[in-house]
Amino acid sequence: MSEHVEPASEHATEHPGYGTFIKVWLLLLILTGCLVGVSHLGQTYAVWGLLTLTPLKAGLVFYFFMHLKYEGPLFKVVVLVTLGTLLIFFALLFSDVAFH
Numbered sequence: 001m002s003e004h005v006e007p008a009s010e011h012a013t014e015h016p017g018y019g020t021f022i023k024v025w026l027l028l029l030i031l032t033g034c035l036v037g038v039s040h041l042g043q044t045y046a047v048w049g050l051l052t053l054t055p056l057k058a059g060l061v062f063y064f065f066m067h068l069k070y071e072g073p074l075f076k077v078v079v080l081v082t083l084g085t086l087l088i089f090f091a092l093l094f095s096d097v098a099f100h
Contacts, residue, residue, distance in 0.1 A: 015070065024064045031057050 031053050038049030062068045068079060 015067070016064070021064065024060055028057055028060060 035049055035053050038053075039046040062079070068076065
């Protein structure tokens with residue numbers, strides 16, 4: 001009578017506990033503090049700080065809090081292509097603004 005029931009997904013993985021989420025949250029707080037600190041150094045440093053640290057923070061949120069880490073490879077590729085397209089549009093916008 002005891003039957004072995006397979007999980008619904010072959011790619012089922014163990015999700016992290018609260019400790020992982022707290023560590024990522026603390027890292028996000030530290031990066032936010034770094035952004036605030038860089039913003040007081042001058043406009044050039046503030047812009048470069050925003051352009052480097054903000055995508056890193058967004059990546060952490062996508063990867064851990066939105067569970068992108070546990071999705072299949074196709075979904076990860078779709079997200080990367082979408083973000084790449086957005087980056088291209090931003091680069092085109094900034095180049096247009098810079099040369100006017």
